[in-house]
Amino acid sequence: MNTTAKIRLYVDHPLGAGQCVALDRDQAHYLFGVMRQGTGAPVLLFNGRDGEWLAHVTQAGKRGGEVTCEAQTRPLQMPPDLWLLFAPIKKARTDFIVEKAAEMGAARICPVQTEFTNAERIRQDRLQAHAIEAAEQCGGTYVPEVCDLQKLDRLLEGWDADRQLMFCDEALTGRSSALAGSAVEKGGADGPWAVLIGPEGGFSDAERARLRDLPFAHPVSLGPRILRADTAAVAALTLWQMQLGDWR
Amino acid sequence: MNTTAKIRLYVDHPLGAGQCVALDRDQAHYLFGVMRQGTGAPVLLFNGRDGEWLAHVTQAGKRGGEVTCEAQTRPLQMPPDLWLLFAPIKKARTDFIVEKAAEMGAARICPVQTEFTNAERIRQDRLQAHAIEAAEQCGGTYVPEVCDLQKLDRLLEGWDADRQLMFCDEALTGRSSALAGSAVEKGGADGPWAVLIGPEGGFSDAERARLRDLPFAHPVSLGPRILRADTAAVAALTLWQMQLGDWR
Helix, strand or coil, X not given: CCCXXXXXXXXXXXXXXXXXXXXXXXXXXXXXXXXXXXXXXEEEEECCCCCEEEEEEEEECCCCEEEEEEEEEECCCCCCCEEEEECCCCHHHHHHHHHHHXXXXXXXXEEEECCCCCCCCCCHXXXXXXXXXXXXXXXXXXXXXXXXXXXXXXXXXCXXXXXXXXXXXXXXXXXXXXXXXXXXXXXXCCCCEEEEECCCCCCCHHXXXXXXXXXXXXXXXXXXXXXXXXXXXXXXXXXXXXXXCCCC | CCCCCCCEEECXXXXXXXXXXXXXXXXXXXXXXXXXCCCCCEEEEECCCCCEEEEEEEEECCCCEEEEEEEEEECCCCCCCEEEEECCXXXXXXXXXXXXXXXXXXXXXXXXXXXXXXXXXXXXXXXXXXXXXXXXXXXXXXXXXXCCCEEHHHHHHCCCCCCEEEEECHHHCCCCCCCCHHHHHHHCCCCCEEEEECCCCCCCHHHHHHHHHCCCEEEECCCCCCCCHHHHHHHHHHHHHHHCCCCC
């Protein structure tokens, strides 16, 4: 029996030795149709709670199937408690931001409406599916939750002041991209954080003033050039992961 | 006369006070058709050599036009001497890598063929156009050159040993993402560097062994998750810019 599985599937089902897991229609289509696998084929499963498990196909059909877990291959690896807040932009680039945030190890992804955000709504279900696909691809055992669109000012009203906020400020272009030592000490390695990326038009003056006044907000620069929002999201998550996260 | 120009155009023409610059058909279509501008409209020009200039439209037509330079608005700002080497992947993601490399301040973009690279050829002209568009968008005054596809081993044969190579090694996943102090001292802030991103299938064992033996190569990790090539390019350029480049 082949045990070198390369295909990884996210399932919403408990995983454990001997556990049978039903595959839905899309997974059956992918596994048996697209990837031409059949009974006995190995597959890796994760559900965001029980780590990664090696399983084998025990039933293969056109509309579904079943796999049976054998052994855990990796324990659950939680990302740091880091949220990404971003203002949704054009469809393709919003999809990219969600995909990249999942790969980069954000624990939660929060689309926010700012003054200069055009988007009135998002397809939360579609974005969540992108996060799942990214987790399947990048070898993660955790899937970040994609929240529904909310207004930035409402989100900040109910903010837990223990969660530090790295705020990427276009107005700082050309200043340092390092988090100040005080921010690192205050937020520490283990404290919760969030990274906020503005919309393509930047923050309004009122928003910027409000953000700067928040005791938990830490402005950083993303270099001397103006970055598109999707580039900024990856760059900001890299800066954070390297200084405070699991890239250290 | 309106002097708050937001439209930025790259032109291949010397720029200076009073200099007239002809617009090509595409630029005329964009400026007069898409953006609805006309005679007297302000526009910012850069050519990668003479900085950024404020100009005004002096002739507007369907198939072309002319703008006249008034004053320099920004000097030429060269990016650090950093090359990005990457293995081309699917079309859309290759386009993204070039766009992101230009935004992130790479001076030269080199698509390379590795053992596990599927691409046999690239459209250099199309990728160069993407780099120009990204420079127009991100406020840069410099456009990175996109090279034609070349074999990685050929490129390494002719390598200038003074150019340090930050080599993003999937096999190091989970190790440190910092450049070792020795690398920083050796390459210094002012020495030339390159960042190398592997293909989606990773490097072959032979390639990895060869890269590790190169005296100018410095392996780094990009965190505990496997990144897609386009994510890896932005993350790696961020790491370099922050430690050695113009984000410090």
